[in-house]
Amino acid sequence: MDKVIRNATEKDVDIIVKMYLEEVENNQQRAQKFAKDLIYRYKTNICVSEKNVLGTITWDTRGGLDDGIIELVALGTRSEFQRQGVMRELVLSIENEAKKYFSKAGHKLRVIYLFMEKSNNTGELFYSHMGFSKVSEIPAFLPKDDAVMWIKYF
Numbered sequence: 001m002d003k004v005i006r007n008a009t010e011k012d013v014d015i016i017v018k019m020y021l022e023e024v025e026n027n028q029q030r031a032q033k034f035a036k037d038l039i040y041r042y043k044t045n046i047c048v049s050e051k052n053v054l055g056t057i058t059w060d061t062r063g064g065l066d067d068g069i070i071e072l073v074a075l076g077t078r079s080e081f082q083r084q085g086v087m088r089e090l091v092l093s094i095e096n097e098a099k100k101y102f103s104k105a106g107h108k109l110r111v112i113y114l115f116m117e118k119s120n121n122t123g124e125l126f127y128s129h130m131g132f133s134k135v136s137e138i139p140a141f142l143p144k145d146d147a148v149m150w151i152k153y154f
């Protein structure tokens, strides 16, 4: 299977909506909002094969550029394509992109962090594998669970 990783653009709204409807829930309005947030509100990379989205990763800077901090806002691989290295490649792609982003402004990427539901065992295995460390638990931070904060320092 040929996979391509690239920035998500306005041309990708329809394929992201399709992925949301098939993978997350059958709700057009929320699918449209999801796709538009990914493209216009944040920075998002997608992994595509033919016209199917296999996975997405969304990030944004936090604080001033001199802080060198980004947050992973959301990420996911479609269930049928999990355990095939899709998210590993997506994380590496945004690490490289964020390094260039800060470097252009004369700064450095120092930290990537994210919040995860405490009960997400697969997420735990994945983030450990990618070199993140669990630094803190935050009670009742997320609507359905406590949160765990994961950090990777550069």
Ligand SMILES: CC(C)(COP(=O)(O)OP(=O)(O)OC[C@H]1O[C@@H](n2cnc3c(N)ncnc32)[C@H](O)[C@@H]1OP(=O)(O)O)[C@@H](O)C(=O)NCCC(=O)NCCS
Pocket: 055, 075, 076, 077, 078, 081, 082, 083, 084, 085, 086, 087, 088, 089, 114, 115, 116, 117, 120, 122, 123, 125, 126, 127, 129
């Ligand atoms: C977590 C998630 C993003 C991983 O995506 P993925 O594309 O399947 O991950 P990769 O194939 O790149 O996995 C890289 C490594 O992570 C670890 N890993 C990932 N999924 C795993 C699993 N189900 N069981 C054990 N280890 C796992 C392994 O070390 C794996 O390397 P290996 O396959 O060579 O052993 C995916 O399971 C997912 O989308 N889950 C639902 C959404 C979610 O939890 N998002 C994160 C919310 S914060």
